[in-house]
Amino acid sequence: DQQVKQNSPSLSVQEGRISILNCDYTNSMFDYFLWYKKYPAEGPTFLISISSIKDKNEDGRFTVFLNKSAKHLSLHIVPSQPGDSAVYFCAAINSGYSTLTFGKGTMLLVSP
Amino acid sequence: KAGVTQTPRYLIKTRGQQVTLSCSPISGHRSVSWYQQTPGQGLQFLFEYFSETQRNKGNFPGRFSGRQFSNSRSEMNVSTLELGDSALYLCASVKTGGGYEQYFGPGTRLTVT
Numbered sequence: 001d002q003q004v005k006q007n008s009p010s011l012s013v014q015e016g017r018i019s020i021l022n023c024d025y026t027n028s029m030f031d032y033f034l035w036y037k038k039y040p041a042e043g044p045t046f047l048i049s050i051s052s053i054k055d056k057n058e059d060g061r062f063t064v065f066l067n068k069s070a071k072h073l074s075l076h077i078v079p080s081q082p083g084d085s086a087v088y089f090c091a092a093i094n095s096g097y098s099t100l101t102f103g104k105g106t107m108l109l110v111s112p
Numbered sequence: 113k114a115g116v117t118q119t120p121r122y123l124i125k126t127r128g129q130q131v132t133l134s135c136s137p138i139s140g141h142r143s144v145s146w147y148q149q150t151p152g153q154g155l156q157f158l159f160e161y162f163s164e165t166q167r168n169k170g171n172f173p174g175r176f177s178g179r180q181f182s183n184s185r186s187e188m189n190v191s192t193l194e195l196g197d198s199a200l201y202l203c204a205s206v207k208t209g210g211g212y213e214q215y216f217g218p219g220t221r222l223t224v225t
Contacts, residue, residue, distance in 0.1 A: 034213065036216075042219075043116070043202055043216030043217050044202070044216045046214070046215065093212050095212065098145075098160060098162075098167060098212075099145070099160060099168045099170075100145070100155075100157070100212070102147075102155040102156075102157075
C-alpha cells in the first residue's frame with residue numbers, strides 16, 4: 001500500500017514558466033512533509049519542508065502548499081530554470097517516529 | 113562540514129555472494145537510515161540506527177542487515193545476493209535534535225550478475 005503517491009512520473013516545462021509537482025498521501029498521521037531533488041548519480045538533496053500546522057512555506061523560487069483536508073501537497077517552482085531538471089521526491093513523516101516515507105518521484109524537465 | 117560519505121560508490125557482485133556497504137554520517141549526526149532505490153520504486157526504507165541501536169526496520173527480508181558503530185558510522189550487509197538486489201543504496205543522516213530533514217550520501221550502485 002503506497003502511502004505517498006506522486007501520480008505524474010514526468011513533467012515538461014519551458015524555462016521561465018511555473019512548474020507544479022503534486023503529491024498525495026493517505027496516512028493521516030503524517031504531520032511533516034519534505035521535498036527532495038535528485039540528480040543522476042547523486043543522492044537526494046533536501047529542498048523544502050512544511051509542517052502540518054502550516055498551509056504554505058516559501059523559500060526563494062520554491063513554495064510548498066499543503067491541503068490537509070485533501071491530503072495533498074504541491075511544490076511550485078517559479079520561474080523554472082534548466083538547472084531544475086531533476087527527479088523530485090515527496091516525503092512524509094509522522095513526527096512520533098523517525099522514518100521518512102517517499103513517493104516514487106516525478107522527473108522534471110525544464111527546456112530552454 | 114563534510115557531507116555523508118558512502119563507500120564503495122560502485123560494486124559488481126555475483127548471485128549468492130554477500131556484500132557490505134559503508135556509510136559515514138555528517139559529524140555530530142547520530143541517526144543513520146538506509147534506503148534502496150530501484151527504477152519505478154522510489155526510495156524504500158531499509159532500516160534506521162541511532163546510538164548503535166536499530167530503531168526502525170522496513171519490510172525487507174532478513175538477508176538485509178545493518179549495524180552502527182560507536183562513532184555513528186554504519187554498515188549494511190546483504191547476504192545471498194539475488195538479481196533483484198541490484199539497486200542504488202542510499203544512506204542518510206539526521207541532525208540530532210534538528211528536525212526531520214535527512215541528508216543523503218551519493219549512494220552505492222550495486223549490480224548483481
